[in-house]
Amino acid sequence: MRRILLFGGNAAIAAYLDVLHCCCDVHGVREDDGVAEVFFDGDLPPLGEHRVTAQDLPPEVAGDRRTGLEADVAIRVSDRILVRPPWVGTPAGFLGLEIVVPRGMAFGSGEHGSTQAALLALDELWPSPPPARALDVGTGSGVLARFLQLRGAGSVSACDVEEPAVAAARLLLGDSDVRLGGPDRFAPERFDLVVANLDARQLATAWEELLARVTPAGTLVVSGLRPAEQRAFEGRMQSEPIVRRERLGYVALGWGLGGTGA
Numbered sequence: 001m002r003r004i005l006l007f008g009g010n011a012a013i014a015a016y017l018d019v020l021h022c023c024c025d026v027h028g029v030r031e032d033d034g035v036a037e038v039f040f041d042g043d044l045p046p047l048g049e050h051r052v053t054a055q056d057l058p059p060e061v062a063g064d065r066r067t068g069l070e071a072d073v074a075i076r077v078s079d080r081i082l083v084r085p086p087w088v089g090t091p092a093g094f095l096g097l098e099i100v101v102p103r104g105m106a107f108g109s110g111e112h113g114s115t116q117a118a119l120l121a122l123d124e125l126w127p128s129p130p131p132a133r134a135l136d137v138g139t140g141s142g143v144l145a146r147f148l149q150l151r152g153a154g155s156v157s158a159c160d161v162e163e164p165a166v167a168a169a170r171l172l173l174g175d176s177d178v179r180l181g182g183p184d185r186f187a188p189e190r191f192d193l194v195v196a197n198l199d200a201r202q203l204a205t206a207w208e209e210l211l212a213r214v215t216p217a218g219t220l221v222v223s224g225l226r227p228a229e230q231r232a233f234e235g236r237m238q239s240e241p242i243v244r245r246e247r248l249g250y251v252a253l254g255w256g257l258g259g260t261g262a
């Protein structure tokens with residue numbers, strides 16, 4: 001496992017960490033103002049135009065049993081939702097819903113603002129009764145699909161274009177139907193709730209397929225947008241989002257399509 005220090009502005013570090021999360025197996029990150037210590041496996045992606053510098057740190061000294069996993073903590077998304085890896089205990093007194101996700105090659109440990117914003121939006125607009133059929137597009141580790149299961153969706157399906165993500169999600173989600181590919185892999189099926197945490201470009205490409213997967217009275221949640229990008233997506237719908245949640249510079253939007261949607 002490699003250990004590096006990243007230096008730069010907080011926004012530049014956050015943007016570069018996004019790239020690292022996608023390209024490498026990130027085991028842990030400790031962030032402080034203007035610096036981040038990162039534990040990971042893989043090759044460092046080019047720094048390119050990111051305004052960060054990286055410094056390799058020597059391996060841990062003998063006798064220090066740190067592996068990087070010690071940097072992991074339970075992530076309290078809200079008073080009601082917690083995401084943690086299996087090797088981190090439940091914080092004392094927490095009585096809400098716990099999503100236990102082992103860290104691996106797939107995106108979705110719960111650290112990222114886009115994951116947290118999606119969880120907050122889903123929690124806020126969770127339909128009653130729960131959706132009979134739900135779909136998570138771009139499932140990564142399966143973290144959002146696991147939330148859908150825990151909140152009582154009748155059946156949960158998921159897809160991702162990356163094979164390691166599909167493998168990770170299948171492990172996490174048990175009997176769920178997890179497919180390699182985009183939302184078109186489920187055509188012509190429709191779901192009462194569809195969630196997709198993708199970046200703006202990926203969302204734009206997948207948009208028509210996403211809408212086509214939602215039942216006419218269903219619920220759509222998208223996350224992964226930067227605040228400056230959300231207007232363009234709001235404009236794609238005939239109605240205002242019923243939920244908008246922002247976390248760590250990422251926005252999630254949710255629509256109830258019943259009678260007013262796409």
Ligand SMILES: C[S@@+](CC[C@H](N)C(=O)[O-])C[C@H]1O[C@@H](n2cnc3c(N)ncnc32)[C@H](O)[C@@H]1O
Pocket residue numbers: 106107108109110112114115118137138139140141142143144159160161162165181182183197198199202206224
């Ligand atoms: C930002 S991660 C989200 C992971 C997880 N759902 C979460 O919320 O933490 C986006 C995932 O979407 C996948 N992806 C990108 N474009 C996709 C598409 N058109 N269809 C399905 N998956 C896609 C990527 O491989 C990646 O695993």
